[in-house]
Amino acid sequence: MSELRLDVLSESSRMPRTAQQLTYEALRNAILRGDLPPGTRLTQSEVAARLSVSTTPVREALRRLASEDLVRIDAHRGAIVRAVDKAELREIYEIRLLLEPLAMRKATPNITEEALDRAEAYWERMNTVSDPGQWAQDNRAFHAIFAEAAVSPKLVQILGTLRDTSATYIRWLVVADPDLPARANREHRDLLDAVRARDAERAAQVEEAHLRNTFEAMINDFPGPGQSH
Numbered sequence: 197m198s199e200l201r202l203d204v205l206s207e208s209s210r211m212p213r214t215a216q217q218l219t220y221e222a223l224r225n226a227i228l229r230g231d232l233p234p235g236t237r238l239t240q241s242e243v244a245a246r247l248s249v250s251t252t253p254v255r256e257a258l259r260r261l262a263s264e265d266l267v268r269i270d271a272h273r274g275a276i277v278r279a280v281d282k283a284e285l286r287e288i289y290e291i292r293l294l295l296e297p298l299a300m301r302k303a304t305p306n307i308t309e310e311a312l313d314r315a316e317a318y319w320e321r322m323n324t325v326s327d328p329g330q331w332a333q334d335n336r337a338f339h340a341i342f343a344e345a346a347v348s349p350k351l352v353q354i355l356g357t358l359r360d361t362s363a364t365y366i367r368w369l370v371v372a373d374p375d376l377p378a379r380a381n382r383e384h385r386d387l388l389d390a391v392r393a394r395d396a397e398r399a400a401q402v403e404e405a406h407l408r409n410t411f412e413a414m415i416n417d418f419p420g421p422g423q424s425h
Contacts, residue, residue: 229329230367234279307345
């Protein structure tokens with residue numbers, strides 16, 4: 197099992213967190229970064245030992261991750277980081293192609309300058325970061341800022357789950373296609389410019405094209421049976 201770190205997530209919050217919350221954040225970020233790839237078995241005792249916590253917060257964290265479709269609980273093997281197959285990935289992007297442009301139309305007139313500045317900061321970091329896992333995580337956070345500005349809690353929840361499910365494959369795609377970040381960052385720049393201009397329709401169009409380009413690259417390079425992710 198890869199290294200697990202407790203000093204992750206909650207960049208915007210310095211509030212004390214419980215052992216269960218810390219364990220959940222450590223596992224969730226390790227999955228989204230790709231440190232724990234699909235198929236990794238998560239043994240409660242091993243995770244507890246690595247994080248210096250009891251098995252109780254580990255068990256609760258795994259249940260929460262299972263509810264978010266990031267792990268699956270097997271009656272015989274325990275918790276396993278779940279994989280996404282090609283058919284499921286296609287379904288995820290079909291749904292995102294419907295909902296993400298909607299989110300952009302709702303977000304563009306409502307987003308604050310402070311939120312746009314945070315998105316800009318992620319964009320700047322994505323232009324310099326070299327670690328695929330960090331780029332994938334920043335990419336997710338960048339898009340989440342716009343979704344949250346849509347002021348639609350259910351839409352935010354649905355899109356968050358879909359992004360989480362595909363996040364490790366974004367990391368894998370960055371490894372498989374080193375040119376992807378530069379292309380995606382150009383599209384991110386177009387998205388930022390459209391939103392700053394308060395052009396909701398243009399922002400929706402850029403977002404849709406961006407998703408289609410990512411999906412096509414992912415499907416074309418998707419590993420077949422027996423290939424490594």
